[in-house]
Every structure is written in C-alpha cells, then in structure tokens.
Amino acid sequence: MTLYIIANPHSGNRSAKDVITTLKHKLNQEIAVFLTRYPDDEENQVKHVLETFQCNQDRLLVLGGDGTLSKVLYYWPADFPFAYYPIGSGNDFARALGLKKDFTRLIESTKQEPKEITVYTYQNGLVLNSLDLGFASWVINHVEQSQLKARLNKYHLGKLTYIITAIQCLIKKPALASLCLETESGELVEVNNHFFFSLANNTYFGGGVMIWPHATAYSEQLDCVYAKGETLWERVLVLLSLVFKIHEYSPYLQHQPYKQVTIRTPEKSLIEIDGEIVSLDEVILTPQKRYIYL
Structure with missing residues (x-):
C-alpha cells in the first residue's frame, strides 16, 4: 500500500x-x-x-x-x-x-472502512462547509486581502484576523445579499438586502463559529440561515446569536432546510465558499456522496 x-x-x-x-x-x-x-x-x-x-x-x-x-x-x-x-x-x-x-x-x-458523507457540487467546484453572501463573504474577502492574517498565522493567531475584520464589517456595513432561491420543488424564494445569508452543509464556518447547530455533512440537507440586520444593533444581535449558539431562539435568524437549490443573483456577486471567494451570478447546488477515513 x-x-x-x-x-x-x-x-x-x-x-x-x-x-x-x-x-x-x-x-x-x-x-x-x-x-x-x-x-x-x-x-x-x-x-x-x-x-x-x-x-x-x-x-x-x-x-x-x-x-x-x-x-x-x-x-x-x-x-x-x-x-x-x-x-x-x-x-x-x-x-x-x-x-x-x-x-x-x-x-x-x-x-x-470509510464513512459516508454528503458534499454539494456546483458548476465550478464543491461545497464542504457553507456558501455565504453578505457578512461572511465580505469578511473573508477582506481577510484574504489582508497582510495581517499571514503575520498572525506565524504565531498561531490567524483567527484574530476574522474577529478584527468582522468588527470592521459591523461599523462599515458591508454589501448586502440579494438573491433568488429555486428549490428542488421549483419554489422561488426571494431574499432581498439581507445582512447575513448562509447555506450550510456543516456546522461551522469562520474558524469555529456555528452556522446552524444541526447542520452536518452526515445528512443530505442544506440548512439555509439568513437575517435582515437593518440596524447596527440588529446586526450585532445576529452575530451574538451565532457566537452564543442561540440560533433556534433568536428572533433575528431565519432557517429553512433544502435538499437541492439554485441561487441566482441580480449580477455577479462575491460569494464565499469554504473560505474561498468566487464571483458568480448563478450557483446550482447538488448533493454528492463522498467517503472519508475517520
């Protein structure tokens, strides 16, 4: 071998x-x-x-x-x-x-024997953890352009870059997410000017921040988590709901499960997928079985 x-x-x-x-x-x-x-x-x-x-x-x-x-x-x-x-x-x-x-x-x-998990493919790649617009894509895009991350990684403090950038995001108010979801049943769901939008195939993003407590690659399901966040205070409460893991009790977070979904945006948008930034106006997410040694 x-x-x-x-x-x-x-x-x-x-x-x-x-x-x-x-x-x-x-x-x-x-x-x-x-x-x-x-x-x-x-x-x-x-x-x-x-x-x-x-x-x-x-x-x-x-x-x-x-x-x-x-x-x-x-x-x-x-x-x-x-x-x-x-x-x-x-x-x-x-x-x-x-x-x-x-x-x-x-x-x-x-x-x-390897264990079976589910990942989601799209036309240009694969989603392990999550696909994000709004807040998360803004943060990741700015972190990847920052020299601070490389310097902090040398001291095993790379996660601080995300925290610092997230605070900047709250103050500056990032570009909001506007998109249309088409579900596997053909239903169309409009999401307009939302501060936070995530399609989660796994529990965490951003170095350990929980997206949705029941999201897991062991099931064939995408958990859609989104929030309007119209004011600075509401945006803070949205993030606190994530940090303190009170997703299911927060009046600001909305949740909907999907098995397969197509995302369309009015124009090419910055989309964060597993820590990488892509620019697309349509993403078709399809479940795929994979096998990992655990």
Whole structure:
C-alpha cells in the first residue's frame, strides 16, 4: 500500500512539510508526496496521483485547509475514499466531523472502512462547509486581502484576523445579499438586502463559529440561515446569536432546510465558499456522496 499525500505548503502556519516528515518517521510504508505549487494547482496534483493510484490498496491523504480539501475533492473521483489532516487557519470541516490532529488515529483510520458523507457540487467546484453572501463573504474577502492574517498565522493567531475584520464589517456595513432561491420543488424564494445569508452543509464556518447547530455533512440537507440586520444593533444581535449558539431562539435568524437549490443573483456577486471567494451570478447546488477515513 502506498500513501499518496496532496499537501498545500502554504496552508495555515505552513506546517505541511513538518507533518509529512513526522508521517515518514511513523509509517513503515511507501509515501508519495505531491505539493501544490501555486493557487488552484490541486487539479494538476490530482491528475499526477491518479496516474499510478490503485483504489483497492492505496490511500489518499489531503493536508491543508478547507479550501485545499474542497479543491482536491472536486477533481478526485467521488467513489474513491480519502483521509484528511487539517492544517488550515479555520479547519471547520474537521471540527464538525470530530477530526483531531492525531497521527495515531489518522493512521488507524486508513485501515478501517470509510464513512459516508454528503458534499454539494456546483458548476465550478464543491461545497464542504457553507456558501455565504453578505457578512461572511465580505469578511473573508477582506481577510484574504489582508497582510495581517499571514503575520498572525506565524504565531498561531490567524483567527484574530476574522474577529478584527468582522468588527470592521459591523461599523462599515458591508454589501448586502440579494438573491433568488429555486428549490428542488421549483419554489422561488426571494431574499432581498439581507445582512447575513448562509447555506450550510456543516456546522461551522469562520474558524469555529456555528452556522446552524444541526447542520452536518452526515445528512443530505442544506440548512439555509439568513437575517435582515437593518440596524447596527440588529446586526450585532445576529452575530451574538451565532457566537452564543442561540440560533433556534433568536428572533433575528431565519432557517429553512433544502435538499437541492439554485441561487441566482441580480449580477455577479462575491460569494464565499469554504473560505474561498468566487464571483458568480448563478450557483446550482447538488448533493454528492463522498467517503472519508475517520
């Protein structure tokens, strides 16, 4: 058996190479390492792996953050299992599934049967955790352009960047989310000028902030969570509802589950998907089964 590793050396505090060194010392088996060299290089690395990968005996391990894993899985065959070791800044996917930074557990998991989860595909990629407009997309877009995140990551304080940027968002009032949802039954739902909008396939986003308490990749369901937030005080209360995990009791948060949904915006909008920003005016989300070693 060969352990194939696709790793992003720039994720989080850039610990991918240290993790690989540790695994080489702990494992008594062949390891093949493929490092992403530039943004969106995951497609090339998956192609290289598949040239010699034998699904009946080899294993794939992804090292990186949620964005890296999302991109790798988009190109990885859906019926091929994978393992994941989180080294990103947020690691929301791992947190929701109970994945720990435990080498022994990681190694043992690849010897067991993989678990079934659901992810959501769209025309340009894949959604692991959530798709967001409004507040979250504004914050992520500004964090990714900030030099502060890189400096704080060196001291394992990258999450502070999100907090600082979120405070700025409240003060400056970001672009609001306006869109139309078409559900699997053909129902059209209008969402106009909302401060917060999220379609959650998992429990967390933003480095551990809960989107919806019952959202999970173990079920084939998207949880739509949205809030108007017309005043500064209402926007603060919306965020406090998320931070203090009182989603179901908050008068400001609305919730609706969907199995499949199409999002249309009046014009190309900045949309946050698993910590990455994309610009689209239509997103068609379709459930897809995946298999992970846990």
